[in-house]
Amino acid sequence: xxxxxxxxxxxxxxxxISYHEAGPADGPPVFLMHGFPYDIHAFAEVxxxxxxxGCRVVVPYLRxxxxxxxxxxxxxxxGEQAALGADLLALMDALNIPRAVLxxxxxxxxxxxxxxxxxxxxxxxxxxxxxYNIFNHARALEPDTPANELKLWYQYYFQSERGREGLRxxxxxxxxxxxxTWSPTWVFDDATFERTAPAFDNPDFADVVIHSYRHxxxxxxGDPAYAAIEQQLAAQPAIAVPTISFDGADDGVRPPAPASxxxxxxxxxRDHRVVPGAGHNLPQEKPALFAEAVLELVRRG
Numbered sequence: 001x002x003x004x005x006x007x008x009x010x011x012x013x014x015x016x017i018s019y020h021e022a023g024p025a026d027g028p029p030v031f032l033m034h035g036f037p038y039d040i041h042a043f044a045e046v047x048x049x050x051x052x053x054g055c056r057v058v059v060p061y062l063r064x065x066x067x068x069x070x071x072x073x074x075x076x077x078x079g080e081q082a083a084l085g086a087d088l089l090a091l092m093d094a095l096n097i098p099r100a101v102l103x104x105x106x107x108x109x110x111x112x113x114x115x116x117x118x119x120x121x122x123x124x125x126x127x128x129x130x131x132y133n134i135f136n137h138a139r140a141l142e143p144d145t146p147a148n149e150l151k152l153w154y155q156y157y158f159q160s161e162r163g164r165e166g167l168r169x170x171x172x173x174x175x176x177x178x179x180x181t182w183s184p185t186w187v188f189d190d191a192t193f194e195r196t197a198p199a200f201d202n203p204d205f206a207d208v209v210i211h212s213y214r215h216x217x218x219x220x221x222g223d224p225a226y227a228a229i230e231q232q233l234a235a236q237p238a239i240a241v242p243t244i245s246f247d248g249a250d251d252g253v254r255p256p257a258p259a260s261x262x263x264x265x266x267x268x269x270r271d272h273r274v275v276p277g278a279g280h281n282l283p284q285e286k287p288a289l290f291a292e293a294v295l296e297l298v299r300r301g
Contacts, residue, residue, distance in 0.1 A: 244270070
């Protein structure tokens with residue numbers, strides 16, 4: 001259960017992005033993107049599988065996580081989906097990687113979907129957890145079923161100043177509670193959680209998280225720097241690259257959806273799979289399965 005080291009850092013867009021890299025420098029590139037409230041260690045058992053298969057594997061800390069930092073104190077601490085996608089694109093540019101397989105879940109999966117939809121020439125293939133993971137702001141205030149609304153308690157909590165302060169004070173306890181409820185069949189030990197928990201000590205963590213969940217309900221403005229991207233995403237653009245999408249059968253926050261529910265959003269060929277015994281953190285719960293999906297797309301070229 002060792003921490004992923006060494007870490008590298010590169011200036012990319014508005015961030016100094018901290019990332020782990022493995023595998024041959026001339027191998028087919030793969031970006032692995034973590035979610036909230038997780039970190040790069042979600043891919044600890046995926047990375048060696050891909051590296052051993054000859055892939056160049058890049059695993060960054062998202063904005064607000066780990067040792068990734070904003071370059072300018074005046075930059076808004078936005079957590080909106082356009083910012084996450086722009087960060088991934090900027091990292092690809094900074095590393096001079098023109099095209100890669102993009103794989104992620106939760107926030108990281110959303111970043112991958114944004115790049116795949118808006119810059120398909122940069123995406124050789126997409127592994128997306130929870131299907132089409134671009135948020136539809138036009139439907140943000142439409143109620144869900146009571147059972148599904150209950151699962152989103154943390155999002156409503158974060159709309160209040162009580163929730164902001166609760167996240168600041170209790171970030172580790174809150175994250176662990178979400179791990180347990182979102183992946184009810186995943187048995188992890190203290191050491192596994194404690195390997196990730198320092199990622200939440202980032203000084204921008206709470207601000208980025210709170211903005212993310214308030215912005216998705218249209219309750220706070222986005223960063224004007226990403227307004228053009230958000231406008232494009234509002235059209236719910238199709239993803240025209242080869243895709244493997246997943247849902248976990250035991251996901252405690254996003255119930256599995258049939259392939260037909262998102263079929264119109266994928267125009268480049270897509271295989272949807274529901275994984276028995278998996279919750280929300282698929283790469284850490286089922287690393288061999290996640291790695292094999294990535295390699296399927298790498299082999300397609």
